[in-house]
Amino acid sequence: MSTLVSPLVGLCGFAAALLFILGLKRMSSPASALSGIMLAGIGMIAAIASSVIALPDLPAPALAALPLNAGLALIALILGGGWAWWRGRHVAMTAMPQMVALYNGMGGGAAAAVAAVALTSGIRPTGVDLAATLAGALIGAISLSGSVIAWAKLDGSMGSAWRFRGQRLVNVLVMLAALVLGALIAIFPMPGPVLTGGFFAMALLFGIAMTLPIGGADMPVVISLYNAFTGLAVGLEGYALGNPALMIAGMVVGSAGTLLTLLMAKAMNRSLTNVLFSDFGETGASASGTEATRPAKSAEASDAALAMRYAGSVVIVPGYGLAVAQAQQKLYELIKLLQAAGVGVKFAIHPVAGRMPGHMNVLLAEAGVPYDLIFDMDEINDDFDAVDVALVIGANDVVNPAARSDKTSPIYGMPILNVDRAHQVYVIKRGQGKGYAGVENLLFGLDNCAMVYGDAQAVLAAMVQALKDSG
Amino acid sequence: MNGIVALYVFMLAGFTGYEVIRRVPSILHTPLMSGSNFIHGIVVVGALDALFGATSTSGRVLGFLGVLLGAANAAGGYAVTERMLAMFRASGKETK
Numbered sequence: 001m002s003t004l005v006s007p008l009v010g011l012c013g014f015a016a017a018l019l020f021i022l023g024l025k026r027m028s029s030p031a032s033a034l035s036g037i038m039l040a041g042i043g044m045i046a047a048i049a050s051s052v053i054a055l056p057d058l059p060a061p062a063l064a065a066l067p068l069n070a071g072l073a074l075i076a077l078i079l080g081g082g083w084a085w086w087r088g089r090h091v092a093m094t095a096m097p098q099m100v101a102l103y104n105g106m107g108g109g110a111a112a113a114v115a116a117v118a119l120t121s122g123i124r125p126t127g128v129d130l131a132a133t134l135a136g137a138l139i140g141a142i143s144l145s146g147s148v149i150a151w152a153k154l155d156g157s158m159g160s161a162w163r164f165r166g167q168r169l170v171n172v173l174v175m176l177a178a179l180v181l182g183a184l185i186a187i188f189p190m191p192g193p194v195l196t197g198g199f200f201a202m203a204l205l206f207g208i209a210m211t212l213p214i215g216g217a218d219m220p221v222v223i224s225l226y227n228a229f230t231g232l233a234v235g236l237e238g239y240a241l242g243n244p245a246l247m248i249a250g251m252v253v254g255s256a257g258t259l260l261t262l263l264m265a266k267a268m269n270r271s272l273t274n275v276l277f278s279d280f281g282e283t284g285a286s287a288s289g290t291e292a293t294r295p296a297k298s299a300e301a302s303d304a305a306l307a308m309r310y311a312g313s314v315v316i317v318p319g320y321g322l323a324v325a326q327a328q329q330k331l332y333e334l335i336k337l338l339q340a341a342g343v344g345v346k347f348a349i350h351p352v353a354g355r356m357p358g359h360m361n362v363l364l365a366e367a368g369v370p371y372d373l374i375f376d377m378d379e380i381n382d383d384f385d386a387v388d389v390a391l392v393i394g395a396n397d398v399v400n401p402a403a404r405s406d407k408t409s410p411i412y413g414m415p416i417l418n419v420d421r422a423h424q425v426y427v428i429k430r431g432q433g434k435g436y437a438g439v440e441n442l443l444f445g446l447d448n449c450a451m452v453y454g455d456a457q458a459v460l461a462a463m464v465q466a467l468k469d470s471g
Numbered sequence: 472m473n474g475i476v477a478l479y480v481f482m483l484a485g486f487t488g489y490e491v492i493r494r495v496p497s498i499l500h501t502p503l504m505s506g507s508n509f510i511h512g513i514v515v516v517g518a519l520d521a522l523f524g525a526t527s528t529s530g531r532v533l534g535f536l537g538v539l540l541g542a543a544n545a546a547g548g549y550a551v552t553e554r555m556l557a558m559f560r561a562s563g564k565e566t567k
Binding site: 030359 | 485491505506510515525529531540556557558
């Protein structure tokens with residue numbers, strides 16, 4: 001064994017952990033965020049290097065098989081890394097949430113595979129190591145299958161929610177079966193492939209069963225939760241492997257992911273237990289209708305454009321409908337025209353605009369909108385009284401005043417953007433349909449609100465044209 | 472590793488993750504979720520160690536699977552996060 005190798009391996013791992021934390025820290029501000037991910041990337045290279053540097057220290061039987069193993073590793077790195085890199089570079093920004101879900105599930109699967117190698121090898125871990133290996137395997141496998149279901153739901157290749165009577169009981173039984181099998185693996189000195197396979201099968205089944213009944217609206221929270229799960233699984237496997245870099249990186253993500261999950265759930269006015277065990281995201285249509293919605297007025301795109309042109313301040317409230325129509329570019333064109341005419345324009349972003357918190361910011365950034373025009377709900381919500389025109393594009397539930405007033409509404413209590421307090425509101429909307437939660441929108445019937453029906457891309461193009469014509 | 476030392480490491484890492492995220496503006500939540508997703512891609516290192524040390528066919532198959540999935544997690548997480556963050560810019564750096 002070389003005396004130089006060991007400290008170098010340790011130093012590489014240390015550098016990785018340090019760079020990950022520094023990177024995450026830099027990612028917490030828009031100006032330094034890009035350098036943050038790059039730092040973390042260097043950390044990853046250092047971590048992988050540590051694994052390669054440690055090769056001469058392998059025990060003799062493994063060293064003998066090294067050419068084969070190293071060849072397999074290279075193929076796996078190129079196939080897995082290459083595919084994911086290509087997909088990551090080419091996926092549409094609107095499809096980002098499900099892509100993150102998929103990558104996350106793969107990380108969970110990798111943690112489960114690492115555990116499976118340890119459990120099926122001749123020299124099994126013992127004691128606390130074995131417990132950590134099993135716990136990491138369980139959590140990682142749940143994260144894998146759960147994330148794949150979340151991906152399929154967001155990708156539209158699977159129906160939204162799937163429920164049956166007694167589902168919760170079935171889920172509890174599946175979880176218990178996984179725990180019992182895990183305990184049996186720990187008790188028997190030589191558990192067979194049936195026992196180990198059954199344990200993983202039950203864990204995977206639980207991930208599926210847990211995610212199936214959750215509606216599409218709640219999926220971002222679930223993805224974030226599984227992100228934290230994978231982090232935890234990686235941390236536990238890191239402990240079993242005696243690798244501090246894995247422990248630190250995994251646990252940092254585990255706790256950060258948990259906090260992020262809670263923040264998201266809070267922004268949607270839902271508790272985590274509510275997301276996981278209730279039937280929202282799907283129902284709600286039956287609960288509306290206590291207050292007869294007044295007929296909505298409609299307006300021409302050109303009239304709305306000119307109203308904005310001669311306003312002092314305009315606030316834009318973009319929703320997912322804007323991204324679906326791929327109209328961000330057109331919107332930014334409109335905004336530049338308004339700014340040139342001396343109108344103060346700001347964006348107001350609801351925490352759950354888009355498909356996950358911050359998703360809308362990414363979509364606007366893609367169109368070139370500077371981030372200092374973009375304001376969070378908390379920053380801007382008290383200012384709507386002084387706003388001349390609010391333009392709502394493809395957003396619905398997040399501007400519904402029923403969340404403030406109608407106690408019977410399923411979205412009652414959800415924080416909303418107070419656009420109804422602006423002097424004039426225009427809503428660009430595809431048709432008469434309801435929002436994601438299936439609730440009537442009281443905003444549309446208000447006196448200061450007018451609807452501009454049509455595809456967001458077409459309406460915004462008409463608005464741009466009207467402004468150009470007016471000089 | 473000593474179990475108690477491991478507990479200290481887990482505790483400190485847990486607080487670090489919490490504190491680092493706590494001050495993040497919601498504008499960055501999606502890139503941050505993606506960025507933390509990238510960071511747990513370090514699991515590929517554990518998978519590499521497992522594959523390098525494999526002496527049986529089952530160990531090789533499982534290790535190969537682990538490296539395949541872990542590499543996808545790390546590479547995809549980085550590609551997506553970097554792409555998103557490269558888009559953020561302030562008014563001053565605009566075209567005009």
